[in-house]
Amino acid sequence: xxxxxxxxxxxxxxxxxxxxxxxxxxxxxxxxxxxxxxxxxxxxxxxxxxxxxxxxxxxxxxxxxxxxxxxxxxxxxxxxxxxxxxxxxxxxxxxxxxxxxxxxxxxxxxxxxxxxxxxxxxxxxxxxxxxxxxxxxxxxxxxxxxxxxxxxxxxxxxxxxxxxxxxxxxxxxxxxxxxxxxxxxxxxxxxxxxxxxxxxxxxxxxxxxxxxxxxxxxxxxxxxxxxxxxxxxxxxxxxxxxxxxxxxxxxxxxxxxxxxxxxxxxxxxxxxxxxxxxxxxxxxxxxxxxxxxxxxxxxxxxxxxxxxxxxxxxxxxxxxxxxxxxxxxxxxxxxxxxxxxxxxxxxxxxxxxxxxxxxxxxxxxxxxxxxxxxxxxxxxxxxxxxxxxxxxxxxxxxxxxxxxxxxxxxxxxxxxxxxx
Numbered sequence: 001x002x003x004x005x006x007x008x009x010x011x012x013x014x015x016x017x018x019x020x021x022x023x024x025x026x027x028x029x030x031x032x033x034x035x036x037x038x039x040x041x042x043x044x045x046x047x048x049x050x051x052x053x054x055x056x057x058x059x060x061x062x063x064x065x066x067x068x069x070x071x072x073x074x075x076x077x078x079x080x081x082x083x084x085x086x087x088x089x090x091x092x093x094x095x096x097x098x099x100x101x102x103x104x105x106x107x108x109x110x111x112x113x114x115x116x117x118x119x120x121x122x123x124x125x126x127x128x129x130x131x132x133x134x135x136x137x138x139x140x141x142x143x144x145x146x147x148x149x150x151x152x153x154x155x156x157x158x159x160x161x162x163x164x165x166x167x168x169x170x171x172x173x174x175x176x177x178x179x180x181x182x183x184x185x186x187x188x189x190x191x192x193x194x195x196x197x198x199x200x201x202x203x204x205x206x207x208x209x210x211x212x213x214x215x216x217x218x219x220x221x222x223x224x225x226x227x228x229x230x231x232x233x234x235x236x237x238x239x240x241x242x243x244x245x246x247x248x249x250x251x252x253x254x255x256x257x258x259x260x261x262x263x264x265x266x267x268x269x270x271x272x273x274x275x276x277x278x279x280x281x282x283x284x285x286x287x288x289x290x291x292x293x294x295x296x297x298x299x300x301x302x303x304x305x306x307x308x309x310x311x312x313x314x315x316x317x318x319x320x321x322x323x324x325x326x327x328x329x330x331x332x333x334x335x336x337x338x339x340x341x342x343x344x345x346x347x348x349x350x351x352x353x354x355x356x357x358x359x360x361x362x363x364x365x366x367x368x369x370x371x372x373x374x375x376x377x378x379x380x381x382x383x384x385x386x387x388x389x390x391x392x393x394x395x396x397x398x399x400x401x402x403x404x405x406x407x408x409x410x411x412x413x414x415x416x417x418x419x420x
Contacts, residue, residue, distance in 0.1 A: 054120030061117035064124075067104035106131040112156045122156065125164040130155045133171030142183070143175060150178040195221060235259035235368075262393055346383070347371055350390050357392040360415045364392035372396055374408070389414065 037045060070082035077085045083097030090097075103124070107114050113130050116122030122130070130152070137143045137151055151174045158170055175183040198221035207215045220228070236255035351366035369390040375381030391399060391414070398404055398416055406416045 053123070057117055057120040057123050060124040060127075061114070061120075064100070064104040064107050064117065065114075067101050068108040070101070070104075103128055103131060106135065110134060110152055112152050116156050116159060122159045123164070126159045126167055129164050129168045129171055130159065133168075133174050136171075137175060140175070147175060147178050151175065154178060198222070231263060232256045232259040235262055258393065346385060346388070349385055350388060353385070354390040354412070356390070357395055358389045358412060358414050359391060359395035359398075360409065360413045362392055362395055364395075366390055368392055370396050372399060 037048075040048070067082055073082045073085050074080060077088075079085060081098065081101045083092070083094055083101050086092040086097035086100075087094050092100075107117065107127055110131065113122065113127050113134075117124070117127055133155060134148060134152055137148050154177060155167065155171060155174060159167055162170065170177070202218075202220050204216070204218045206217075209215055233256075236252065236259040350371055351369075354366060354369075356362070356366055357364040357369050369392050371388045372391045373381040373383070374387050374389060377383065381387050389408075389412070395414070395416075399406055399414065403419055404416050405419055406414050409415055
């Protein structure tokens, strides 16, 4: 008795077990999609998400097995590989299709990776990371077959405990992990090449939007990006909590942008290179009338970009900024004075005295504040403790905002009132 499924005279096999299993799978998914997860318990949702993750990995394993032997599809369609057919029939982008075909061929060469996919313990994303690391080992003339076998086992084991991103970082130094004595120097050289490549690819561009903002685009090394993000998080998070406590919820990306601006405004200019014997500065030019007028304007830098006089006064509290005050005939009346910024000792004294932001409705700690001149330095105000008060960045901006007026209360706090 033949074990082969019966074939009818049309050449169609009505009892193909694979077709039957796929049909059962499709039917099961259709049934599941009629259920509403909103009515599932929390533990049920977690359990089913875990199972679906495993099912997704197994489905990827089956698809990659088919693609690994899909040369006949490419031959039939006259394409380089099955990605051509995937584009025309499945509307899969050529780049994505070719990447899947390439991954399928690679996975078929690595037994443990293929087994991990089939068991559902390795996702397709993790398989891609592992394969890339193993291919780099195969291309390394110093690596042995034993190194490759050990690396595959280690990466597959780690895949059950790490995200794809973490696994990628392990993959970069996997040879050092499997044979540290032989590959310590190689790892150091690889890191050096990576850092040099990051330096070559670093750039900074800016483009004015015409609405008072500037779009900034930059690429830096991982180390620099991590340091910058840590700085911004440390500045933004307290401000985020403070704003929320005061009933104002602010998007976190905006807080990060404001933190970035604060880093620029408060940077210690003494650390910058010297030009002609002087620290790098920003010049702001404005007339005496505009200096006293809340709605006046000032020219920023030597290119004449316009900012409000209020913003110029606020910048003068923190930035290394020299106000160039002009008389009625544009003659220079004032070209800055020394000792404009609060000395670190003075700032510490202000922290001891004020304890927190001195705005009436704010309790931001002194560590988050900036020193503000009650009588603006640009109008002759002195940089001394009697003329200075601590304000958080938000209230510091508000005290220079022409839409607000303020008064100093007997206890030293600042009360803001919106102009009508």
